[in-house]
Amino acid sequence: MNKGKIFKLAKGFRGRAKNCIRIARERVEKALQYSYRDRRTKKRDMRSLWIQRINAGTRIHGVNYGNFMHGLMKENIQLNRKVLSELSMHEPHSFKSLVDISRSAFPGNKNVVPAPQKKGLQILV
Amino acid sequence: MSVLSLAASSSSSFMLSSSATCSSSPKPPFSSSSKHPIKTPFVGFSVAPPQKLWIPSTTDLSFNNGGSPRRSFEVFSSKTKDFVRVPLDQRWMFEDYEVDGPDIWNNTWYPKAADHVNTDKPWFIVDATDKILGRMASTIAIYIRGKNLATYTPSVDMGAFVIVVNAEKVAVSGKKRNQKLYRRHSGRPGGMTVETFDQLQQRIPERIIEHAVRGMLPKGRLGRALFNHLKVYKGPDHPHEAQMPVELPIKDKRIQKQK
Numbered sequence: 001m002n003k004g005k006i007f008k009l010a011k012g013f014r015g016r017a018k019n020c021i022r023i024a025r026e027r028v029e030k031a032l033q034y035s036y037r038d039r040r041t042k043k044r045d046m047r048s049l050w051i052q053r054i055n056a057g058t059r060i061h062g063v064n065y066g067n068f069m070h071g072l073m074k075e076n077i078q079l080n081r082k083v084l085s086e087l088s089m090h091e092p093h094s095f096k097s098l099v100d101i102s103r104s105a106f107p108g109n110k111n112v113v114p115a116p117q118k119k120g121l122q123i124l125v
Numbered sequence: 126m127s128v129l130s131l132a133a134s135s136s137s138s139f140m141l142s143s144s145a146t147c148s149s150s151p152k153p154p155f156s157s158s159s160k161h162p163i164k165t166p167f168v169g170f171s172v173a174p175p176q177k178l179w180i181p182s183t184t185d186l187s188f189n190n191g192g193s194p195r196r197s198f199e200v201f202s203s204k205t206k207d208f209v210r211v212p213l214d215q216r217w218m219f220e221d222y223e224v225d226g227p228d229i230w231n232n233t234w235y236p237k238a239a240d241h242v243n244t245d246k247p248w249f250i251v252d253a254t255d256k257i258l259g260r261m262a263s264t265i266a267i268y269i270r271g272k273n274l275a276t277y278t279p280s281v282d283m284g285a286f287v288i289v290v291n292a293e294k295v296a297v298s299g300k301k302r303n304q305k306l307y308r309r310h311s312g313r314p315g316g317m318t319v320e321t322f323d324q325l326q327q328r329i330p331e332r333i334i335e336h337a338v339r340g341m342l343p344k345g346r347l348g349r350a351l352f353n354h355l356k357v358y359k360g361p362d363h364p365h366e367a368q369m370p371v372e373l374p375i376k377d378k379r380i381q382k383q384k
Contacts, residue, residue: 046233049279057275086230088275 050085057088061099067109071102236281246354247285250363250370254294258337260380265289266341268373269354282350288370289357293330296382297322307336331357 003021009031010017010024017027055065063071072079077098079087088095216224249268253261271277271284297305305322325333334357342348356365363370 049233052272053275053277056273056277059273060275082233083230085275086234089234090229092275 071106
């Protein structure tokens with residue numbers, strides 16, 4: 001019956017939500033809504049985790065994530081973030097060589113021309 | 126993975142034909158299994174100790190890779206160098222895509238219990254003398270949470286332990302010494318207590334740094350567990366010599382109080 005299915009989905013819920021049909025039905029509906037939503041957010045969360053791991057991995061070598069990815073894009077290296085994060089964890093030497101490639105392609109923006117300073121009251125002097 | 130290198134299985138003849146998975150001869154085989162963070166045991170698989178040349182593992186080089194899981198040459202990974210074949214009598218246990226080992230490139234790595242044992246975590250020490258409070262606390266929180274490691278996982282405690290000594294000498298800039306307020310409330314009406322930075326430093330100097338770092342750690346069960354990895358002491362001594370703490374590398378350039 002429907003109740004049987006609901007209770008099957010309500011396994012592990014807290015308190016009466018696993019035992020009593022009125023409460024379990026509500027909680028199961030909510031759980032299914034969350035799982036629908038989270039199948040979509042899981043993709044975002046995973047990518048965010050990869051980016052955090054890559055960031056940590058590149059900062060060990062003195063480069064931050066933004067500059068690293070910019071350098072890779074310039075060299076047309078199309079490795080995706082999932083693979084890059086796994087490389088940073090499991091293949092540190094290969095990852096270091098990638099960081100070096102990126103650094104040579106884009107050494108950072110320390111040499112950028114500074115924005116023109118406002119003159120202010122200095123003009124009057 | 127090195128755990129798998131158990132006693133020689135009956136298919137040892139098959140093993141000899143496999144490609145090189147060498148145990149490093151200097152150390153006794155399989156004793157290094159306790160040191161390797163990735164301890165994902167591969168079910169049902171036993172690798173016979175091969176009698177081949179020892180090829181030095183590239184991960185033996187001293188490479189400070191920020192806590193990435195150190196893998197020995199014995200580990201399998203289907204797509205990189207080590208290529209261990211499942212023995213014939215165990216092939217029935219594995220699907221086609223698994224015969225060469227677990228897939229590590231298409232699945233995001235999640236740490237196993239053996240990857241974050243507290244006894245194997247590094248310890249760091251900071252001397253708080255004349256360091257700006259917030260900047261130091263920020264770096265400490267990053268190391269405690271593990272965000273400096275490539276193996277960072279938000280749901281797992283992968284961070285290190287941090288010791289802070291000379292807590293009573295921590296500095297703040299500007300007029301904060303007399304103006305920064307620490308408030309606490311007992312829960313009852315009229316139960317708010319307000320103290321200045323100076324007064325709290327006279328009373329309980331450790332609490333200042335603890336308060337700062339606790340505010341920078343995540344709030345929740347894991348955050349509370351992480352907070353226990355911070356050890357703050359008043360004087361220059363600490364009881365953790367046995368953990369051999371290393372100096373905490375702080376990259377912030379403005380952390381020293383300007384005299």
